[in-house]
Amino acid sequence: MASDRVLTVSRAMAEAIGQEMRADPNVFVMGEDIGAYGGIFAATQGLLEEFGEERVRDTPISETAFIGAGVGAAMSGMRPIVELMFVDFFGVCMDAIYNMAAKNIYFSGGNFKVPMVLMTATGGGYSDAGQHSQTLHATFAHIPGLKVVAPSNAYDAKGLMISAIRDDSPVLYMFHKGLQGLVWMASPEGAAAVVPEDSYTIPFGQAKIVRPGKDVTIVTLSMMVHRALEAAEMLAKEGIDAEVIDLRTLVPLDRQTVLQSVAKTGRLVVVDEDYQSYGVTAEIIASVAETDPTMLKAAPRRVAYPDIPIPYSRPMEQFALPNAGKVADAVRETLDLKKAA
């Protein structure tokens, strides 16, 4: 049935998982507080009641064990969705992620598949300190063998989740806490979106132009899509017409959409909430420079997290986070205009 129902990101994720669990008995969910509690960022709300403890499995605080178990289950024919509560906790279970999940398809000569979704909460902005606020996009996008997605809104969240569950490779599904639509954490307008009741997929490797424009290309993902759109609105008042591209997936990466946009605008600003150095911002700029540096009419700019651990203090964290004002300033620099006071 078609309707204009608006879902939050967390509800879109839970709906996607529930629909795939109904369609395929091999799909199950596992993680800390994902059962009775419904996931601390509500991505599994209501699933325990419908599917029971066999298929919605609360685990101990033991990421090394249960993510390893997820890899084994995936290689044995199941389709596990495993939640790593905060991406920041990857340290204790990285062996299961990058040496097992990411490599076992290759190591087995393609004889085994690893159809596991590792979903994990990213992002800061709510004073949860340096080990609960990172995005770490590049840490995972850097590793061959993992697909990496990071939706900015509820429509993409549902379609990318269903694609992730059906994919035969391990998929890291990075959802931003501040986009979830939780009652205790404000989310930007536009994170919640009209979401069809029916099942649908969004193919990996297709970026989306969320705001067409002719003067400058802003490439970003996840929460920063909303900051970039805010910046574009500020710039529109100055007569600057920014195009905003939501990458949606980091691996595979839709370089083509970026290149076509930069060929049109000649100016590039890349925005990421992850640390600046060795990151997504550099990868996007390198993609343009390697293809045709003469497309650029000005030096490209990046707006990302400074190379420091994330502060707990609210004023300090807000000072360090990328925001619309910083994005707008970077755009003005590419146009040789003065920064706002």
Add this chain to the structure above:
Amino acid sequence: MPDGLWDTAEIPEGVVANWFYADGGEVPKGATVAEITVEKTSYDIEAPEGGRLKIVVPKDGVVLPGTVIGKIGDG
């Protein structure tokens, strides 16, 4: 919103956290139409009937158990 949804002697008021349909949109009977938050606990509000939604209390509006937060029907 149901009477007695929470104990107002303990917690005086709640807030409309989310509307899942736009004002004027069509809502099917039984759909989760809104979410109420009370001291970080949230309650889903089901549509008792299908029809066109008229939002009475917008997102972030303050509510009590028994408050009419919206009307559904063709009227």
